[in-house]
Amino acid sequence: MKLVTAVIKPHQLDAVKEALHAMGVSGMTVSEVQGYGRQKGHTEVYRGAEYTVEFLPKIRIDVLIDELDVDKVVEAVVSASCTGKIGDGKVWVTSIDEVVRVRTGERGLDAL
Amino acid sequence: MKLVTAVIKPHQLDAVKEALHAMGVSGMTVSEVQGYGRQKGHTEVYRGAEYTVEFLPKIRIDVLIDELDVDKVVEAVVSASCTGKIGDGKVWVTSIDEVVRVRTGERGLDAL
Amino acid sequence: MKLVTAVIKPHQLDAVKEALHAMGVSGMTVSEVQGYGRQKGHTEVYRGAEYTVEFLPKIRIDVLIDELDVDKVVEAVVSASCTGKIGDGKVWVTSIDEVVRVRTGERGLDAL
Amino acid sequence: MFLAEDVPPVIDTGHTSWLLVSSALVLLMTPGLAFFYGGLNRSKSVLNMMMMSFSSIGLISILWLFYGWAGAFGKDIPLNGSTAGFIGNFTDGHGHSYLGTNTYFDLFGYPNGFAGPNHSIPTYVIMVFQMMFAIITVALISGGIADRAKFIGWLLFAAGWFTLAYVPIAHMVWGGGLLGTTIGEADFAGGSAVHINAGAAALALAIVLGRRVGWPRAAFKPHNVPFVALGAGLLWFGWFGFNAGSEQTVDATTAVAFVNTQVATAGAMLGWIIVEWIKGGKPSLVGASSGAVAGLVAITPACAFVEPWSAALLGLVAGGLCCLAVALKYLLRADDSLDVFGVHFVGGWIGCLWIGLFASAKSGWLFAPDGGVFHEGLFRGGGATQLIAQLEGAAIVSAWSFVVALVLGYALRLLGLFKAKETAQLEGLDAHEHQESAYETFTPGESVGAGAHAAAGV
Amino acid sequence: MFLAEDVPPVIDTGHTSWLLVSSALVLLMTPGLAFFYGGLNRSKSVLNMMMMSFSSIGLISILWLFYGWAGAFGKDIPLNGSTAGFIGNFTDGHGHSYLGTNTYFDLFGYPNGFAGPNHSIPTYVIMVFQMMFAIITVALISGGIADRAKFIGWLLFAAGWFTLAYVPIAHMVWGGGLLGTTIGEADFAGGSAVHINAGAAALALAIVLGRRVGWPRAAFKPHNVPFVALGAGLLWFGWFGFNAGSEQTVDATTAVAFVNTQVATAGAMLGWIIVEWIKGGKPSLVGASSGAVAGLVAITPACAFVEPWSAALLGLVAGGLCCLAVALKYLLRADDSLDVFGVHFVGGWIGCLWIGLFASAKSGWLFAPDGGVFHEGLFRGGGATQLIAQLEGAAIVSAWSFVVALVLGYALRLLGLFKAKETAQLEGLDAHEHQESAYETFTPGESVGAGAHAAAGV
Amino acid sequence: MFLAEDVPPVIDTGHTSWLLVSSALVLLMTPGLAFFYGGLNRSKSVLNMMMMSFSSIGLISILWLFYGWAGAFGKDIPLNGSTAGFIGNFTDGHGHSYLGTNTYFDLFGYPNGFAGPNHSIPTYVIMVFQMMFAIITVALISGGIADRAKFIGWLLFAAGWFTLAYVPIAHMVWGGGLLGTTIGEADFAGGSAVHINAGAAALALAIVLGRRVGWPRAAFKPHNVPFVALGAGLLWFGWFGFNAGSEQTVDATTAVAFVNTQVATAGAMLGWIIVEWIKGGKPSLVGASSGAVAGLVAITPACAFVEPWSAALLGLVAGGLCCLAVALKYLLRADDSLDVFGVHFVGGWIGCLWIGLFASAKSGWLFAPDGGVFHEGLFRGGGATQLIAQLEGAAIVSAWSFVVALVLGYALRLLGLFKAKETAQLEGLDAHEHQESAYETFTPGESVGAGAHAAAGV
Ligand SMILES: Nc1ncnc2c1ncn2[C@@H]1O[C@H](COP(=O)(O)OP(=O)(O)O)[C@@H](O)[C@H]1O
Numbered sequence A, B, C: 001m002k003l004v005t006a007v008i009k010p011h012q013l014d015a016v017k018e019a020l021h022a023m024g025v026s027g028m029t030v031s032e033v034q035g036y037g038r039q040k041g042h043t044e045v046y047r048g049a050e051y052t053v054e055f056l057p058k059i060r061i062d063v064l065i066d067e068l069d070v071d072k073v074v075e076a077v078v079s080a081s082c083t084g085k086i087g088d089g090k091v092w093v094t095s096i097d098e099v100v101r102v103r104t105g106e107r108g109l110d111a112l
Numbered sequence D, E, F: 001m002f003l004a005e006d007v008p009p010v011i012d013t014g015h016t017s018w019l020l021v022s023s024a025l026v027l028l029m030t031p032g033l034a035f036f037y038g039g040l041n042r043s044k045s046v047l048n049m050m051m052m053s054f055s056s057i058g059l060i061s062i063l064w065l066f067y068g069w070a071g072a073f074g075k076d077i078p079l080n081g082s083t084a085g086f087i088g089n090f091t092d093g094h095g096h097s098y099l100g101t102n103t104y105f106d107l108f109g110y111p112n113g114f115a116g117p118n119h120s121i122p123t124y125v126i127m128v129f130q131m132m133f134a135i136i137t138v139a140l141i142s143g144g145i146a147d148r149a150k151f152i153g154w155l156l157f158a159a160g161w162f163t164l165a166y167v168p169i170a171h172m173v174w175g176g177g178l179l180g181t182t183i184g185e186a187d188f189a190g191g192s193a194v195h196i197n198a199g200a201a202a203l204a205l206a207i208v209l210g211r212r213v214g215w216p217r218a219a220f221k222p223h224n225v226p227f228v229a230l231g232a233g234l235l236w237f238g239w240f241g242f243n244a245g246s247e248q249t250v251d252a253t254t255a256v257a258f259v260n261t262q263v264a265t266a267g268a269m270l271g272w273i274i275v276e277w278i279k280g281g282k283p284s285l286v287g288a289s290s291g292a293v294a295g296l297v298a299i300t301p302a303c304a305f306v307e308p309w310s311a312a313l314l315g316l317v318a319g320g321l322c323c324l325a326v327a328l329k330y331l332l333r334a335d336d337s338l339d340v341f342g343v344h345f346v347g348g349w350i351g352c353l354w355i356g357l358f359a360s361a362k363s364g365w366l367f368a369p370d371g372g373v374f375h376e377g378l379f380r381g382g383g384a385t386q387l388i389a390q391l392e393g394a395a396i397v398s399a400w401s402f403v404v405a406l407v408l409g410y411a412l413r414l415l416g417l418f419k420a421k422e423t424a425q426l427e428g429l430d431a432h433e434h435q436e437s438a439y440e441t442f443t444p445g446e447s448v449g450a451g452a453h454a455a456a457g458v
């Protein structure tokens, strides 16, 4: 069991969702996060006081998958979320000991 | 050291908190996330334009625990968050290398 | 490849960011979470009805790093986020199988 | 309410201008109320709460135009020779029906086109001013049933209660009916006809619809306190039209009513936050806003009958008492969600009784040459006569409204039209009853999780 | 519009007070519109949307003062002896220029300082009342171009369209020009001069600027529905000044206009949510608010010309039809983002035609002794004369405004001044065009990710 | 301020109606200010900021009723025969005390019940109109001390400063005292009495209370810009009552004041955003809103004394200069959090001096037959006399207010009553000082993390 986590640009979420869907991965958990990195933020000015917005809105996606699908899924997520511009984000993979579906108590692959 | 992550329905948070409390687990970190899965969303209509809300509000709970307690904790979380209806969510377990309590610098089980 | 996750007090984020920056770690992903633990919340009263706020605002930081830097990074994060008061939070470390930079497809350390 | 006879009208542009402005101000109170209530509500049902106010404007305006005014301000149908009755006869008393399309008063061939001293105000303006009162009275009730009423049930209830409670009670208090005329209850701008009336109905509905899931243990904290303050601010502003506008003309009484409205409200704001402080808490903006509303409620019936120092004191007392009275619902075990009972019913009673205690001839209205039927208050040398009339009036309004609301409410609930299902309550009425949500909660970009398809076959 | 002759003025304090208040009410409508539109917009460009309204107040006030009033309400330049023209001659007709600093009318040595019956109202008050109309008409257009216009382009467009469309059209309808005088179109408070005018321009600009990225497939849901309701509430409140204030004096017509405004708006709110229900959806607060605005639009031209029952019916019809008309933009494939076309253009047309169908002598204004030039409606025995005049008037306004907006808009777009880049659209115009963001979105403490450095060399 | 003699009063319903409406408009400004300030503040202390405005309404209304009016508008106590003094004598000058319960003016047996030309306005109305001025002046100060004042300290400061600064200064400027009478300073609606006064006090308090943790390096960005715009919109709307209402009657001057208020504000909005643009930034909604307020401030003293083109120019200048002046606080190293100094103090000075430069006899008030004591401006042929009077007046108000605020503020701080602890600042004053939070931030359902237990022993 693996957990693929992606931190991407907000506008790419839809493409990633479609890409995963196309592969038969039809569940995911998504959250709004702030990213800090190479990508430069913008400046806001209020009554002459300048604020540099360094943390930029990103979307975090967590997808639990069969470990056999890891490469395929990572590939799909990366290509769907890539715009080629700085700040496109990261995708990483973590090993998971166990997954349970709350509704049924099913475990492992059945839980997905 | 294990990390138990649960993605559940918002209304079940209180029950999970109580269940964990009852087991002596008295710390957790919680966040608001959006879930996508089998559970169907609802439709909203604004001036005749229909929007399907596909991402549904869920709560993510992260609990660091002694690895000896994993089964008990997973069990408790699952049963407290189960309503039996689609969309109840997932619980998964990750292995953690190390934990530190910021305030004291304590590590491992002492950090919890 | 390691993932260092820290749950800290909101006001300490800036210090942590500076500390990481000073070490050459210049990327991170941050989110707003709610913490439950030893730290007591406060009470709010609306028209005589008292509400105990048990979940307190915290900041979660996720930083992907070279595993060789783990101790240094954890140390830096812990000391930058420590105020010595209850509720300072936790830092934990997870092993990561793989990281990809979306923009370029680079993997591993190159992706950071 | 003065109806015109055959004298040529000469409009007083000052009176009429003031009453037009007052009508607009009172209209604004209902959106203000929508914010006051909406802010106090949780975010998942805030639109439902606001819709109950907004729909009152839509529905009641039309009903008032076509028959409400006729019933409330038509010529009284007496119970017998000497006792004024419950309802008007739907005509102007000169053989002209007010009903239906005849609500078009002939402005160019009196007799019923003009009213006021020397027929100086078009009757239309008085009609529309009173329309605004009916609207907000109905809207006030909705605070008792947050998060759990089906919208269709609300509409039906609103129409029914308006017809069976508001119209007759407005007639009895102001339209020449039983309370104002025979019993001699004094209610300048609606302490009984508006606030006690709405408060009693809200309590009845809270009982009919039962408690929200989790009440009272769970957290029902206000989702947007600035909205509460916005609502309070708009209500205060509009209430000058409500109270000082109720004189309908511009004269010394108008001035007194205006000043009293201001100082009573200020006093009540202080009263509420002082009690919060004394009780060991902190003064809060929800408290200050609630106190202001309590003060506005309490001064409503009394604003033209007492001196400013008395109004300030009334405010202080009403603010403090209402701060305590909002706990009554826990004793009554009724989930009167936004405290319509604790603020409007209790505040209305305080104001009505204050007249019986403190009404003063110095206000110049009770005993003015044009014949006041009222008496000075107990503490001002007038004996208990007026206090008893106030008690009788307030009690009759309380009972009438409560019973009508209870019966209507139960009937609608039995028909399955009023109470929302538990899942709707949990997920929020906005999604279930209105197919919308108040705020953007998850907006990662234009194209996420949604496809907009035009309706109407496009 | 009556201009004074050499009679000593005696101010009527009631008339003047009412028109002052009405002016303030109409001013408030534009911030109200900013909330109505802002709430309907997505949060990342809400400030841009609101800035288009606010900047209209700043810009148009000044232009109106220095030449707008002079063009619109200066003495007509006739096309020939018997045909009224397109624009005023920038003087008061007594040889006094209205332009530039001469906008300072001599209040102490008439002839042009006072107007109204018996010179009872300072001309200034009429000038400022009309100023507010120009402001909101321009602001209304902005709803068609959400999320994609450069701010500089908006300002230039606003100034140009105001000069080339609003000023002549206001003159033609109200200032003694072609439509009101020669053609005989009746438009009491601006169904054509304001709403059709703005709606046609908005459609043109929506075409000029093209669609937002993702439209119509993507989700453009309102980011804050309570703001929509707040806007609707403030608009409704202010609209009493707009409609009943348009009589300028306080008389029986003022009263009728006020009542009609209220009941038509109420009817339209009901009409919209009933159609939502019938179409299989649910009644919504966005719908109720939109319906209210549709009703206000539709009653605007007709408010002094029909009876209240007719106004209520007009509202019901307009609310229902506009609820359907907002789908037209999908057929037209024009991203008229906030439905200025569907609500203001369509609603304005409905109201203008209603006059041709239902205008009634009972309203007392058309045929009053001071000489109405208008005819009763088709269904009221007046034949088709007025209906045809209404059609002609509305059509001319539609075409004029559409063409001016189209040409101006394309010119500005070609100059690269009007359309924002796609990245600006995606990341939001607030950051790109205004360097600010509407809400605190990430606030972990005082010291995060930001350093405030004073400008001005500090 | 005209006090009545023994002539029977005949109320002018137009004048009185206008002044009643104006009073309501000015009341609304304080909730408007609460939104303007609240939106500019961070979310964790927004309720505290709003409470400072709302509590001013509660507190100052009562103090004004019981002694403020008596001190400010009671008969002047002269310093010696020829020099007007600092304060009124708390009576109407006919031996009737205005204090305490005697604030009940006898409306039915003059002499002190009516005022204005021919005793056409109840004195009450003037009293309550002036009450609203006192309220907002105190509330304005709160912008200087965001996020760090204990609420009890604010209340005590408000009462003290009102008594020692506002009441005497209002008397000196408007009540027959030193500045308006002997020195001859012209201040139509409160450039000095309200804005310089509040601005100086805010700067003093900002110094007394020190800087917020992190200032000026950290981010203190506005948490809700639409609220800022809402506040600006309500202020603008209400300010028509403030400025044009200050004439108290409805006449040509009222019209001029109204027009000037509109065009100066429009000009200032443009002035501010043009300077933002010139400085290399972008025009922003915070800027447009701030500019509007700066324009309203600057035109306040001058609105009846200059022509509209001059008002528009004044606005443009004031908007531009205030956009630069908000940087002064960094030079002064004073955390005047929401720029009360930069906008109200500076804007007030600009407006006061403008009178000395541009006041014109064409406005008809300065030299009207009823005897103006003022002179035309330097650029209008009147020499420097008026300019010097303006300088003296503004300087005296600045110094008086600053000193009173500084001394009072330090005293309260030394007593430990004024400055909140650092933890309270960090976690937010809303939780610490008011036990509430503005918004629902975490609402996973009814039953999370909370148990509501009724107070009052339930
Ligand atoms: N070391 C890191 N650990 C965790 N998240 C990171 C790290 N570096 C970058 N990120 C995330 O990836 C996003 C994009 O990174 P950035 O350096 O801006 O661009 P790119 O990945 O294209 O080089 C950041 O906004 C942040 O959310």
Ligand SMILES: Nc1ncnc2c1ncn2[C@@H]1O[C@H](COP(=O)(O)OP(=O)(O)O)[C@@H](O)[C@H]1O
Pocket: A026, A027, A028, A029, A030, A062, A063, A064, A065, A101, A102, A103, A112, B007, B034, B035, B036, B037, B038, B039, B056, B058, B085, B086, B087, B088, B089, B090
């Ligand atoms: N593969 C997955 N990876 C991560 N989260 C998932 C995955 N599948 C489902 N989820 C989460 O679990 C929630 C419930 O899943 P869903 O399929 O709707 O119902 P159920 O778990 O009852 O079958 C989803 O809303 C989502 O947050």
Ligand SMILES: Nc1ncnc2c1ncn2[C@@H]1O[C@H](COP(=O)(O)OP(=O)(O)O)[C@@H](O)[C@H]1O
Pocket: B026, B027, B028, B029, B030, B062, B063, B064, B065, B101, B102, B103, B112, C007, C034, C035, C036, C037, C038, C039, C056, C058, C085, C086, C087, C088, C089, C090
């Ligand atoms: N077992 C746990 N699992 C996950 N997060 C925890 C756990 N215990 C505490 N936390 C997080 O750490 C924060 C601080 O914990 P707390 O017990 O209040 O103080 P401290 O760490 O100083 O002893 C909590 O608010 C919560 O976010």
